[in-house]
Amino acid sequence: xxxxxxxxxxxxxxxxxxxxxxxxxxxxxxxxxxxxxxxxxxxxxxxxxxxxxxxxxxxxxxxxxxxxxxxxxxxxxxxxxxxxxxxxxxxxxxxxxxxxxxxxxxxxxxxxxxxxxxxxxxxxxxxxxxxxxxxxxxxxxxxxxxxxxxxxxxxxxxxxxxxxxxxxxxxxxxxxxxxxxxxxxxxxxxxxxxxxxxxxxxxxxxxxxxxxxxxxxxxxxxxxxxxxxxxxxxxxxxxxxxxxxxxxxxxxxxxxxxxxxxxxxxxxxxxxxxxxxxxxxxxxxxxxxxxxxxxxxxxxxxxxxxxxxxxxxxxxxxxxxxxxxxxxxxxxxxxxxxxxxxxxxxxxxxxxxxxxxxxxxxxxxxxxxxxxxxxxxxxxxxxxxxxxxxxxxxx
Amino acid sequence: xxxxxxxxxxxxxxxxxxxxxxxxxxxxxxxxxxxxxxxxxxxxxxxxxxxxxxxxxxxxxxxxxxxxxxxxxxxxxxxxxxxxxxxxxxxxxxxxxxxxxxxxxxxxxxxxxxxxxxxxxxxxxxxxxxxxxxxxxx
Numbered sequence: 001x002x003x004x005x006x007x008x009x010x011x012x013x014x015x016x017x018x019x020x021x022x023x024x025x026x027x028x029x030x031x032x033x034x035x036x037x038x039x040x041x042x043x044x045x046x047x048x049x050x051x052x053x054x055x056x057x058x059x060x061x062x063x064x065x066x067x068x069x070x071x072x073x074x075x076x077x078x079x080x081x082x083x084x085x086x087x088x089x090x091x092x093x094x095x096x097x098x099x100x101x102x103x104x105x106x107x108x109x110x111x112x113x114x115x116x117x118x119x120x121x122x123x124x125x126x127x128x129x130x131x132x133x134x135x136x137x138x139x140x141x142x143x144x145x146x147x148x149x150x151x152x153x154x155x156x157x158x159x160x161x162x163x164x165x166x167x168x169x170x171x172x173x174x175x176x177x178x179x180x181x182x183x184x185x186x187x188x189x190x191x192x193x194x195x196x197x198x199x200x201x202x203x204x205x206x207x208x209x210x211x212x213x214x215x216x217x218x219x220x221x222x223x224x225x226x227x228x229x230x231x232x233x234x235x236x237x238x239x240x241x242x243x244x245x246x247x248x249x250x251x252x253x254x255x256x257x258x259x260x261x262x263x264x265x266x267x268x269x270x271x272x273x274x275x276x277x278x279x280x281x282x283x284x285x286x287x288x289x290x291x292x293x294x295x296x297x298x299x300x301x302x303x304x305x306x307x308x309x310x311x312x313x314x315x316x317x318x319x320x321x322x323x324x325x326x327x328x329x330x331x332x333x334x335x336x337x338x339x340x341x342x343x344x345x346x347x348x349x350x351x352x353x354x355x356x357x358x359x360x361x362x363x364x365x366x367x368x369x370x371x372x373x374x375x376x377x378x379x380x381x382x383x384x385x386x387x388x389x390x391x392x393x394x395x
Numbered sequence: 396x397x398x399x400x401x402x403x404x405x406x407x408x409x410x411x412x413x414x415x416x417x418x419x420x421x422x423x424x425x426x427x428x429x430x431x432x433x434x435x436x437x438x439x440x441x442x443x444x445x446x447x448x449x450x451x452x453x454x455x456x457x458x459x460x461x462x463x464x465x466x467x468x469x470x471x472x473x474x475x476x477x478x479x480x481x482x483x484x485x486x487x488x489x490x491x492x493x494x495x496x497x498x499x500x501x502x503x504x505x506x507x508x509x510x511x512x513x514x515x516x517x518x519x520x521x522x523x524x525x526x527x528x529x530x531x532x533x
Contacts, residue, residue, distance in 0.1 A: 057448065057449070134414045144426055145428065148495075154430075193400055194398075194401070195398050
């Protein structure tokens with residue numbers, strides 16, 4: 001006879017489009033409508049980019065790394081360029097750093113507005129989704145006229161940027177910001193006052209500051225729980241040294257506060273871009289950089305729209321890197337989904353997942369598959385032998 | 396707390412023009428900085444191949460068909476190009492530029508994506524130099 005009390009009901013979600021249009025597999029054990037256990041399996045979008053960087057030169061790698069993420073492409077290239085410049089002992093001119101920050105902040109605005117739409121869509125609030133994306137289009141036009149592309153801007157060069165900002169473009173940016181600021185205020189009032197929407201966000205997936213610290217959350221997800229963590233403030237890079245940003249914090253830690261933090265960050269970005277445009281440093285926009293980078297290793301940290309983005313770069317003195325390691329913010333934030341999901345309604349899970357602003361493709365660079373209870377740890381020797389055997393078997 | 400916070404937006408939108416455009420019937424001018432099809436100036440090119448070295452997509456090939464007279468032929472693979480403009484930046488002679496108005500480059504014939512640019516005589520010389528059939532494949 002089946003013991004009904006001990007039987008578990010597991011709902012598998014994904015890997016095809018689990019709430020979002022990216023691959024990831026989730027298993028939720030449910031008791032009625034309430035989730036009692038959850039697990040995440042990632043790695044479906046693993047592309048071997050880190051390995052590919054080892055067979056391309058420093059310049060080519062910038063474009064490869066830019067394509068790790070379609071939404072935050074500029075920040076990847078920026079983290080890489082800052083790291084390589086540090087290794088080479090060259091720093092980009094102040095005007096180039098200012099332009100880099102302007103593009104990074106424009107990218108943050110577009111990313112946050114996009115998230116606002118996606119998260120609203122997950123909550124079933126498609127009106128907000130449609131209108132926020134319509135307004136985001138104004139920003140995409142600005143990015144296109146400024147950099148020459150809507151998505152992979154390719155604004156960076158190792159040692160500077162590709163283009164300058166003219167007076168006309170400055171006016172275009174300011175005009176777009178004016179409209180966006182007004183709209184953002186409107187959206188902030190909607191997400192904090194619409195009764196139906198608040199039932200999906202207020203008090204759902206609440207993360208305390210202690211919990212956020214323990215899981216290791218980063219970016220706006222951590223700041224919504226009152227954890228003061230922002231690389232732009234903690235370790236300013238590029239033009240953030242001269243143009244400091246104000247930390248945006250909220251203390252509640254539920255989904256509503258994640259909306260509030262991200263929209264308030266938009267206002268901070270608008271302010272910062274205006275300030276930089278008003279006090280643009282004069283001078284060159286590129287510095288000369290050698291084709292071969294000095295031997296050494298370095299780390300580079302930047303604040304991507306989703307949180308801390310980390311690069312480790314090692315050079316052996318040739319024109320190609322020896323090793324590049326990337327850790328994206330989604331990797332850190334993803335751990336919160338199985339933890340926060342427990343005890344919630346199954347219907348709230350997509351919102352909790354969308355609440356961290358996940359980006360699966362950014363995230364998938366290592367796959368660890370646990371076999372058995374204790375997992376399976378491979379020694380370096382065993383991994384090396386596996387590699388030799390694998391390639392020996394190839395035609 | 397209120398109900399239907401976006402109701403006014405929806406009503407207002409009824410009396411506004413649609414935000415979308417009826418492309419391809421309605422076109423807007425592309426921005427000046429848009430990175431479109433690559434253009435090459437044979438007179439300026441010295442055949443240094445810096446563009447080939449830096450291209451992240453292996454979209455360029457440079458052939459020196461006559462070293463003494465510095466005759467160069469460039470083969471451009473439109474289908475591999477990621478339109479990053481690194482070659483334009485790398486070129487010290489400013490021989491490469493990207494057209495901002497040529498961006499509708501899709502086609503059903505794959506052969507059209509491999510463009511061999513240069514003087515007609517030089518292109519012919521390249522074809523003679525290479526073994527038969529190899530040119531079309533690379």
